[in-house]
Amino acid sequence: xxxxxxxxxxxxxxxxxxxxxxxxxxxxxxxxxxxxxxxxxxxxxxxxxxxxxxxxxxxxxxxxxxxxxxxxxxxxxxxxxxxxxxxxxxxxxxxxxxxxxxxxxxxxxxxxxxxxxxxxxxxxxxxxxxxxxxxxxxxxxxxxxxxxxxxxxxxxxxxxxxxxxxxxxxxxxxxxxxxxxxxxxxxxxxxxxxxxxxxxxxxxxxxxxxxxxxxxxxxxxxxxxxxxxxxxxxxxxxxxxxxxxxxxxxxxxxxxxxxxxxxxxxxxxxxxxxxxxxxxxxxxxxxxxxxxxxxxxxxxxxxxxxxxxxxxxxxxxxxxxxxxxxxxxxxxxxxxxxxxxxxxxxxxxxxxxxxxxxxxxxxxxxxxxxxxxxxxxxxxxxxxx
Amino acid sequence: xxxxxxxxxxxxxxxxxxxxxxxxxxxxxxxxxxxxxxxxxxxxxxxxxxxxxxxxxxxxxxxxxxxxxxxxxxxxxxxxxxxxxxxxxxxxxxxxxxxxxxxxxxxxxxxxxxxxxxxxxxxxxxxxxxxxxxxxxxxxxxxxxxxxxxxxxxxxxxxxxxxxxxxxxxxxxxxxxxxxxxxxxxxxxxxxxxxxxxxxxxxxxxxxxxxxxxxxxxxxxxxxxxxxxxxxxxxxxxxxxxxxxxxxxxxxxxxxxxxxxxxxxxxxxxxxxxxxxxxxxxxxxxxxxxxxxxxxxxxxxxxxxxxxxxxxxxxxxxxxxxxxxxxxxxxxxxxxxxxxxxxxxxxxxxxxxxxxxxxxxxxxxxxxxxxxxx
Ligand SMILES: Cc1cc2nc3c(=O)[nH]c(=O)nc-3n(C[C@H](O)[C@H](O)[C@H](O)COP(=O)(O)OP(=O)(O)OC[C@H]3O[C@@H](n4cnc5c(N)ncnc54)[C@H](O)[C@@H]3O)c2cc1C
Numbered sequence: 001x002x003x004x005x006x007x008x009x010x011x012x013x014x015x016x017x018x019x020x021x022x023x024x025x026x027x028x029x030x031x032x033x034x035x036x037x038x039x040x041x042x043x044x045x046x047x048x049x050x051x052x053x054x055x056x057x058x059x060x061x062x063x064x065x066x067x068x069x070x071x072x073x074x075x076x077x078x079x080x081x082x083x084x085x086x087x088x089x090x091x092x093x094x095x096x097x098x099x100x101x102x103x104x105x106x107x108x109x110x111x112x113x114x115x116x117x118x119x120x121x122x123x124x125x126x127x128x129x130x131x132x133x134x135x136x137x138x139x140x141x142x143x144x145x146x147x148x149x150x151x152x153x154x155x156x157x158x159x160x161x162x163x164x165x166x167x168x169x170x171x172x173x174x175x176x177x178x179x180x181x182x183x184x185x186x187x188x189x190x191x192x193x194x195x196x197x198x199x200x201x202x203x204x205x206x207x208x209x210x211x212x213x214x215x216x217x218x219x220x221x222x223x224x225x226x227x228x229x230x231x232x233x234x235x236x237x238x239x240x241x242x243x244x245x246x247x248x249x250x251x252x253x254x255x256x257x258x259x260x261x262x263x264x265x266x267x268x269x270x271x272x273x274x275x276x277x278x279x280x281x282x283x284x285x286x287x288x289x290x291x292x293x294x295x296x297x298x299x300x301x302x303x304x305x306x307x308x309x310x311x312x313x314x315x316x317x318x319x320x321x322x323x324x325x326x327x328x329x330x331x332x333x334x335x336x337x338x339x340x341x342x343x344x345x346x347x348x349x350x351x352x353x354x355x356x357x358x359x360x361x362x363x364x365x366x367x368x369x370x371x372x373x374x375x376x377x378x379x380x381x382x383x384x385x
Numbered sequence: 386x387x388x389x390x391x392x393x394x395x396x397x398x399x400x401x402x403x404x405x406x407x408x409x410x411x412x413x414x415x416x417x418x419x420x421x422x423x424x425x426x427x428x429x430x431x432x433x434x435x436x437x438x439x440x441x442x443x444x445x446x447x448x449x450x451x452x453x454x455x456x457x458x459x460x461x462x463x464x465x466x467x468x469x470x471x472x473x474x475x476x477x478x479x480x481x482x483x484x485x486x487x488x489x490x491x492x493x494x495x496x497x498x499x500x501x502x503x504x505x506x507x508x509x510x511x512x513x514x515x516x517x518x519x520x521x522x523x524x525x526x527x528x529x530x531x532x533x534x535x536x537x538x539x540x541x542x543x544x545x546x547x548x549x550x551x552x553x554x555x556x557x558x559x560x561x562x563x564x565x566x567x568x569x570x571x572x573x574x575x576x577x578x579x580x581x582x583x584x585x586x587x588x589x590x591x592x593x594x595x596x597x598x599x600x601x602x603x604x605x606x607x608x609x610x611x612x613x614x615x616x617x618x619x620x621x622x623x624x625x626x627x628x629x630x631x632x633x634x635x636x637x638x639x640x641x642x643x644x645x646x647x648x649x650x651x652x653x654x655x656x657x658x659x660x661x662x663x664x665x666x667x668x669x670x671x672x673x674x675x676x677x678x679x680x681x682x683x684x685x686x687x688x689x690x691x692x693x694x695x696x697x698x699x700x701x702x703x704x705x706x707x708x709x710x711x712x713x714x715x716x717x718x719x720x721x722x723x724x725x726x727x728x729x730x731x732x733x734x735x736x737x738x739x740x741x742x743x744x745x746x747x748x749x750x751x752x753x754x755x756x757x758x759x
Pocket of ligand 1: 124125126128132134135159160209360361363364365366367369
């Protein structure tokens with residue numbers, strides 16, 4: 001085993017840090033929690049793209065850099081450490097681009113990959129529906145063939161980043177007669193298509209986190225079918241493995257982690273045994289989580305798709321994030337309840353934001369219960385219940 | 386970065402697993418717990434012949450020129466087999482410490498004895514007080530007299546002292562204050578050894594030094610300045626224990642998953658009940674994370690990088706992770722798991738002992754705190 005990074009990787013990490021510090025110094029943005037999914041900053045995305053840091057692992061012929069997964073791990077780890085506003089490109093970079101690369105036609109790859117890489121195509125994920133959460137194969141949105149087109153009808157919900165999305169990666173039923181897993185297909189739908197409408201939804205923190213997205217006779221050309229017709233369910237499983245795999249599951253609130261430790265030191269709270277032991281426990285859990293995610297990256301580096309490995313890391317790491325928020329609130333005492341903008345608010349309200357927001361971490365991208373099902377059955381080979 | 390074993394390590398693992406499966410049945414483990422010596426001389430010699438004692442030592446002392454990471458793999462397999470005997474004491478506590486700080490002459494003299502399995506070594510560090518593993522807790526005294534030292538006092542929880550040929554004794558040197566490590570002849574009649582009755586059935590001893598004379602030439606490392614060497618020894622020992630625990634809990638996870646697939650109640654395998662599945666998933670997460678934190682620290686130690694924090698994270702984490710693993714393993718096994726007929730108890734008892742050795746979770750949490758600058 002080798003836990004070290006090469007000199008080149010070290011240099012790359014430094015390069016990313018220098019870039020981000022410069023950005024902060026110039027006052028372009030402030031480090032924030034959840035900025036990977038809530039920080040929409042087109043300028044930032046463009047500047048990241050200019051450096052070739054979107055689609056880093058993709059082949060050069062599609063505008064990528066052909067770099068390895070560890071480089072991407074380093075890049076995302078630093079983005080999260082600095083709480084950088086990467087929401088415009090995160091989904092395209094993390095999973096939709098990869099799905100197009102794995103399953104899409106040559107035409108689709110040409111059309112989308114280079115635009116994602118240039119920071120010009122933002123995606124939302126249209127999986128969940130009002131009646132469809134964990135049991136994704138139950139989805140009801142329909143796509144009916146009509147000549148060269150599919151006509152989509154239905155409703156998606158909890159669509160993160162939807163207000164900013166130019167495209168949706170939509171899963172819809174194309175064969176209602178087939179067994180439910182074998183009748184779903186994946187489409188890229190232009191958000192400006194006639195018949196697409198969105199209604200923003202506010203989350204528990206007061207942030208506009210999602211939209212309900214409605215599809216009313218939306219006509220989508222067949223070339224926007226991703227992969228094979230009726231194979232969408234299998235494709236989405238693959239995509240979800242990537243969705244779960246990354247550092248954002250551990251470090252989405254890193255600015256808070258950093259700040260609460262500093263706060264405890266500054267206020268001499270860290271000498272109090274309860275505070276001290278809580279912070280130490282967080283640090284230990286954090287180090288453990290990081291290694292579980294490194295393992296996922298090293299699985300990808302071996303050329304395998306992660307499966308139960310990312311179920312394990314995501315289930316574990318989101319518990320850390322919840323624990324972090326809980327401890328931060330405990331350390332701050334009555335000040336923890338103050339919202340950002342309030343008189344006396346500590347740490348710019350990050351603790352409160354994370355405390356409330358973290359309730360969703362163990363739900364999104366597969367609930368912890370579902371992830372443990374995956375780990376038990378696929379990882380350990382236990383019989384399905 | 387590469388989080389898998391090398392081909393060579395895989396081979397070492399396989400050889401070790403095959404050998405220990407063959408030679409170290411649970412029946413044998415049980416017998417050794419009862420036996421006075423606690424080990425089999427014959428098996429010991431076979432292990433030496435396989436090159437295990439010498440694995441991590443340089444070739445010039447007859448060693449195998451492999452690394453601490455390779456030794457970690459071996460220790461993991463030993464933990465998996467619950468191997469009884471003085472391997473850990475002789476190699477991790479004794480031999481590697483001599484390699485760290487011994488003079489060339491001492492290395493020439495002692496290391497081949499370790500490597501060939503001729504002599505048994507151990508470390509006498511902990512004492513009857515309740516705060517161990519920091520310099521101030523050492524009260525055994527070594528007083529200078531006519532160019533020699535006279536050691537007096539009591540050491541506790543010294544593994545395998547009853548069969549040891551040599552004891553590395555950590556003592557407070559007088560008149561000038563400091564900590565010094567002495568290499569003492571364990572068979573000297575001025576040393577009295579009592580084997581304690583322990584949870585793991587391993588042989589931890591009380592060792593009483595009564596006016597033991599040690600020549601200055603048998604000081605290991607620097608006079609009065611021994612504590613930093615002791616810290617390295619403790620770090621390595623703590624990590625070594627972590628490796629054993631990984632082997633231990635990995636095996637327990639496998640046993641438990643197999644049992645859950647096999648055992649039927651309500652006409653179905655209990656492993657099809659979701660609660661049981663999630664217990665197993667939690668166990669797997671603890672086992673994998675235990676492995677990565679340990680190997681990360683072992684890698685750093687091996688590379689000579691500062692790793693106080695990583696070692697502390699590993700030992701603190703594993704001490705708690707293993708408790709969780711055992712709580713669930715016992716729950717899933719039902720009543721059969723709390724009998725002596727079933728093998729689980731061997732692991733349960735050993736993991737607890739390892740948790741207490743060379744610093745427990747509280748001890749290392751405090752190390753993490755200071756590394757964080759809290
Ligand atoms: C912050 C956030 C962002 C999101 N972003 C998106 C997005 O961009 N796009 C998108 O499509 N969706 C998104 N989602 C939706 C997310 O995918 C769903 O919340 C998730 O799949 C769970 O579905 P549900 O909320 O309907 O809960 P349900 O599936 O109804 O689950 C409710 C409870 O039942 C448990 N449960 C369900 N099935 C099982 C089972 N088999 N075994 C054991 N327990 C079970 C669950 O674990 C949970 O505890 C987002 C959700 C959140 C919170």
